[in-house]
Amino acid sequence: MDITVSGEGSVLVAPDTLRLHAGVEVRRASAGEAFAAVRAAAARLGEALRxxxxxxxxxxxxxxxxxxxxxxxxxxxAYRAAQGLQVVVRDLGRGDHVIDTVAGVGEEARLHGVSFEVAEPGEALAEARVKAFRQAAAKAAQYAELAGRPLGRVVEVQEVVGAPPVPMRQMAAETLTAQSDASISPGRQSLTVHVRLGYEFA
Structure with missing residues (x-):
């Protein structure tokens, strides 16, 4: 392998899925009481979400x-017991309602934050992959020209996909309830592909 180059391609997409990190927490005088109370609160939370x-x-x-x-x-x-629940909301229009549902469970409710995702990123990643490959190939052609050598075939391809979640600042359930007039906003997310190409000279 004579030349190794890297390329990056990104595509902006609108997230369509909300992942909510919620749960319940209690404090009681004994471990048994705390565990029983948190399981009961978790059952109420799960039923409310369903x-x-x-x-x-x-x-x-x-x-x-x-x-x-x-x-x-x-x-x-005291003894503290907590049970966390991860909630996937596939209709962003219902995101505020689901958050209000968690807060409405009672003083045991906890909200640890949300993140936004793209449920089916395949098409966007394919576009990003083309951009990354073309960028890397252009670099390889330039290096071959600078070296005064004809560029040969690709002998190695490595890919890394990156799409960090878009987080929302963590809030207590009470705070989110007080701010219920402000709808959550997913914004847009950058789906990125990094590719490394290895070439031989012809």
Missing amino acids: QAGIAPEDLSTAELFLGPEYESYPKVS
């Missing part, structure tokens, strides 16, 4: 915690 139109397969447990809190070690002041 009633809000979220399909069961779009709900998944993301965290389960039980542990002591100390007033001054080793004296335990």
Whole structure:
């Protein structure tokens, strides 16, 4: 392999899926009471989300915690239990309603943030791939010309795809409820392909 070059191609797309990181948290005098209370609160949250139109397969447990809190070690002041839930909202128009549903579960509700995704990125990635390859190929042709050598065939192709989620600042459920007049906004997301090409001289 005589020449190695890299290229990058990006395409802006509008996200169509919301991923909500929610959950419930309680504190009780004993571990058993805390665990029972958090499981009951999680069941209420799950049922409320299903009633809000979220399909069961779009709900998944993301965290389960039980542990002591100390007033001054080793004296335990309370036991904290938490259960996280990841919620996939496939209709962005219902995003605010789903967030309000979480907040409406009660004081146990927690919202840890949201991210936006593209459910079917294949077409956009194909376009980004073309851009990345053409950029890398143009570099290879330039280097071959500078070296005074004819450019030969491609002998290696490596690809890295990157599409970082678009996060929303973390808020407590109460804060999001107070700001319910402000709709969430997904903006646009850049889907990027990085490609590395290896060429031989002819």
